[in-house]
Amino acid sequence: MSSVFPDxxxxxxxxxxxxxxxxxSLRVVSGRLEVVLPRGVSESVVPEVLARxxxxxxxxxxxxxxxxxxxxxxxxxxxxxxxxxxxxFRVEIGDGGAGRVKAExxxxxxxxxxxAVVGLRKWLCRVARSFFLSELGSCAATTGLEWxxxxxxxxxxxxxxxxxRGTISLNARLLFLAPSLVRHVxxxxxxxxxxPNHGRMFHELLQSFDPLAVIHARQLKYARYAIPMWAA
Ligand SMILES: [Zn+2]
Numbered sequence: 001m002s003s004v005f006p007d008x009x010x011x012x013x014x015x016x017x018x019x020x021x022x023x024x025s026l027r028v029v030s031g032r033l034e035v036v037l038p039r040g041v042s043e044s045v046v047p048e049v050l051a052r053x054x055x056x057x058x059x060x061x062x063x064x065x066x067x068x069x070x071x072x073x074x075x076x077x078x079x080x081x082x083x084x085x086x087x088x089f090r091v092e093i094g095d096g097g098a099g100r101v102k103a104e105x106x107x108x109x110x111x112x113x114x115x116a117v118v119g120l121r122k123w124l125c126r127v128a129r130s131f132f133l134s135e136l137g138s139c140a141a142t143t144g145l146e147w148x149x150x151x152x153x154x155x156x157x158x159x160x161x162x163x164x165r166g167t168i169s170l171n172a173r174l175l176f177l178a179p180s181l182v183r184h185v186x187x188x189x190x191x192x193x194x195x196p197n198h199g200r201m202f203h204e205l206l207q208s209f210d211p212l213a214v215i216h217a218r219q220l221k222y223a224r225y226a227i228p229m230w231a232a
Contacts, residue, residue, distance in 0.1 A: 015043055026053055028060045033225070047178065047219040047226075054222055075230045076109065076116045082175040083226070084182045085131060091120070117230045121154060121172075124231060128152050128172035135186050136168065143209050145190040154231070159220060160185045162192035176226045184216035 014034050021038040024045070028034070035046055050057065081088040087105065093116070094108040107123050109116035129152045136147060148166030154173060161169045168189045174182045187209045195202035206213045224232070 015046055017041075024049055026056065033057060033060075044178070047181075047222065050225050051218055051222045057225065075113055076120070077228060077230060080107070080120070080228070082127065084175045084177055084179050085127075086179075120230055124175060125152050125154065125172045128170070128175050131175065131182075132170050132186070135182060136190075139183065139186045139190055139209075143187065143190055145193050147190060147193060159223075160189045162189040162196070164196060166193055173227050173231055176228065176231065177220075177223050180212070181216055181220060181223065184210050184213060185220070188213075 016034055016036050017039065018036050019039055021036050023038060024041060025036045026033065026049070027036060035049060037043065037045070076093075077091055079088055079090055089105045089107050092106055092108045093111050095110075107120065109119040129150065132150055132152060136150060139145075140147060146166070147162075147168050149168070151167055151169040152172055153169065155169075155171055158169075159171045159174060163169070168186075170185065170189070174185060188206055191202055191206045191209070194205060203213070210216060
């Protein structure tokens with residue numbers, strides 16, 4: 001039995017559940033990272049495992065991204081798993097607009113790799129927008145913090161930001177992460193509406209709504225390993 005997290009074909013790592021394994025281990029198979037979990041161990045431990053072994057991972061996978069960028073074909077996945085939504089989507093090659101949604105959980109992209117990737121990224125931003133709107137709605141209700149507008153993009157370095165006018169910007173790549181991490185980022189940005197800094201008051205407020213804020217922030221540092229090539 002093997003189970004894959006977050007994306008069997010394009011993710012930077014996969015998770016295999018092994019009946020035989022006695023302990024959690026990391027392996028590099030064909031240039032890709034594999035996390036092996038013994039029976040009964042939940043996939044929710046994966047971010048923590050990646051965080052703990054960051055140095056080892058970077059040593060063994062250095063240069064890996066460049067190799068993948070050179071192999072254009074590997075960029076377009078057959079399946080996309082959006083962990084935040086707990087949903088997976090099939091990618092089909094076909095005519096029509098880039099990133100067209102043909103049926104429920106089927107995305108159609110053009111054959112040409114560069115266009116397909118652009119289409120997938122546009123599609124991701126559209127899916128992200130509606131998901132973030134509902135997350136912002138529920139987090140605003142919980143925290144009582146009112147936001148102004150939402151911007152969704154795929155900036156290279158930031159998961160989110162908050163402007164002095166109350167515009168919350170969120171990174172569509174968050175969809176590849178666990179729901180708890182998305183919620184953490186949304187609450188983090190909402191807290192900036194009250195404290196536009198990372199001072200003590202800000203962290204106290206954040207922690208009051210997200211008691212695991214310190215752990216979540218640490219997991220976010222390594223979350224880039226969960227982003228598939230086409231979205232990275
Ligand atoms: Zn911040």
